[in-house]
Amino acid sequence: MADTTTGRETPAAGPSTGPAHVTMQVWRGDHDGGSFTEYVMPAVEGEVVLDVVHRIQAGPAPDLACRWNCKAGKCGSCSAEINGLPRLMCMTRMDQLPPDEPVTVAPMRTFPIIRDLVTDVSFNYEMARQLPPFSPGPPEPDGTYRMMQVDIERGQEFRKCIECFMCQDVCHVIRDHEENKPHYAGPRLFIRAMELESHPLDTDDRRELVRRHLGVGYCNITKCCTEVCPEHIKITDNGIIPLKERVVDASYDPVAWLGRRILRRTKSSAAESGRRAPAQRAAAPGAPSDGAG
């Protein structure tokens, strides 16, 4: 190439040692059902699963539905189940999958199908509306805040979340239990709650909400969410377990209980105003015991 940004010729590919073709089995269908369709595509060095999906769109199946945006593992749009495991299509290299077997690509199972690989993830957005927002105390005299790096590192870990929703997809409380969704927010929202709980400036107390309406007690710490997190957030160890501990402390510590009774009048208005319609559902019958598992 004569120029780094121009030049009509495509640079010659390096010596290829991989197979000449890849076989993709992609789930096609909608909410009424569907099945896997097989596409055999030329193999190209260095590609990720999303590249092959894009070549299928540009070739045999222009209407193959899939979400994607950044193609660099930063936006969390292209979540799918690749060979049965939740992965980002843009970060799954073809050469790291078994070479002699077809690659299956299916939509996330926990969410309703819209079309092909695209699911309706609105559940997650609805749940996010139930958490009362960040509510800081007064700033320093100069109008800004002081926080030490060591005090925000836990919160920063949770804020690495790219909302790919694969932790939600793999969570067995809702994966095959649609009936749990109304009263279970899932790992993504638990780390959001823990992020706010651990924020050095936040003044709100969301523990009762987390226990009663977001169902943290249902989680029995199988750590499936942590395993699939593309950002390697320690969802269970650093998020859910400490959150369960705080909720338990709040529920069973008699001093805290008394304090809450006194404080409730002053704080509950803020907490209530941040909560939206879905939270108005009555607490689920048979609500779980806290700290289960």
Add this chain to the structure above:
Amino acid sequence: MADHETHDYDVVVIGAGGAGLRAAIEACEMGQRTALVCKSLLGKAHTVMAEGGAAAAMGNVWPEDNWQVHFRDTMRGGKMLNNWRMAQLHAQEAPDRIYELERWGALFDRTTDGRILQRDFGGHRYARLAHVGDRTGLELIRTLQQRAVALDIDVFMECKVLRLVKDAEGTVSAAVGYRRPTGDAVVFKAKAFVLATGSIGKSWLYTSNSWESTGDGHAMAAWAGADLIDMEFVQFHPTGMVWPLSVRGILVTEGVRGDGGVLRNTDGRRFMFDYIPKMFAAETADTEEEADRWYDDHINNRRPPELLPRDEVARSINSEVKAGRGGPHGGVFLDIATRRSPEYIRRRLPSMYHQFMELAGVDITASPMEVGPTCHYMMGGVRVDADTERSTVSGLYAAGEVAGGMHGANRLGGNSLSDLLVFGRRAGKAAAEFAQGRTGAPAADAGEVAAVVADAEAPLARAGGESPYEVHHDLQRTMQDLVGIIRTDAELRQALEELDVLDERAARVSVPGGRAYNPGWNLATDLPAMLTVSRMVASGALERRESRGGHTREDYPAADIEFGGVNLVQRIDAEGSYTLEREDLPVMPPELRALFEEDVH
């Protein structure tokens, strides 16, 4: 056409990246019924890809910093073509916008005394970028997203807007589009509209931009009769990944260089010392020793040439590769491995570490990265009033990348995130004020709405036409090869001829399947905007017979004093013809001009 759903609002914001979110928050807080309409899911817009940080002269690391220094850096980086008033407002208001994010829950990295830490970046005299490792864009969009949720703003996700419709008085009254999951048409009537649609990068083959960057807002404004300026200025970020081919163009943050990384050619030479332009010679180190001392002592040393503005670095990389001193895949080497400890690299640049390890199999704590220029940012856009972001069409506002003027001929790294916040807020405020003053219900002609929808749906009804993917790919080839980083008269004329042919081909594409979540059809509906904006880029580039910032003409390699005093203004007139005029830059007041005559500390 089937019946379509209609929504009525005071303010409709199109685009939900940083600028759109910030505009919607402001309009909502001013009591306006506000809707946010976006092509993807909320929180996935291209802002999420911003890595390095948001520039704001808070002076937390270098107390010597202030808005005047930031203003001066921005204007010089933009080769003095910036709208001075926008650059001034931006420099003055950026710190408040950053502190505001902190009040809304953002967790920026800290100084040892607990304030917001700031990092070095190209073209900025002092360490000025508020950041969170190398994922600042994610922090910014998530904070704004959570603020929008707290305010209960209505969000229409996965909804593509096709066209703006004006009322009899010429005020924008409606936006017509469709919901991607169903393909059903939707009409938003409102008293004021804010465009915050981002970029046009998907018209180039090698780009850091996502599929959404198809110039929708640029084109919709032009189709509505608005002026666009500076369309010839496209930023090629110096450091994109080059290998493997499938990741070519993906961004490698300037933070690598801000944190000590250097560029080397295949001989191992730090070649940027060979490309220091006169304009920046007085403040750029000319020995490696001085450059290396600068990281710890900005006062007594001059900055490394690797941190020159992006246009300079991108052109230099291009020249090295052209001279045969590039790497095996047509790039040069970005080396931080020999300069910083593995722990430091992993802590400061976690996303880059991750990205190279997983996508290229390269450990950046042990080996250099091969990098080359990638289409990154559109400096040009909708011409706006600096204080209100009002376009030249009544009822229409624009903020962020879709607006022109702020960055002149070249944007400094870090100035984009602060631009989104400063002008997103101002656009939301001005749109809300306009909506409050507008009387009567906005009206949209039903026939015009129906025509927009029918036009969009035509590729589904057509059979035997070309695939939109082929037309898109050929458009990318044309823009990459002929309207790229180095331009010539003959190639630009050829590009315009090829665009004529592509226009005809785009009008005949056909796609199989239905309307529901059909990416082929979605792409077909993106093509008209991409073609319109590409034509404006090529036309501006042909007219500007000089080299300045992001626009380099091989046949006119020097800056020209006359072109340095004008914006190229483009519009589409009522008959549908493209027009292009030169217009003098707004005159900078003497007290600001004085900043360029003396050294500012």
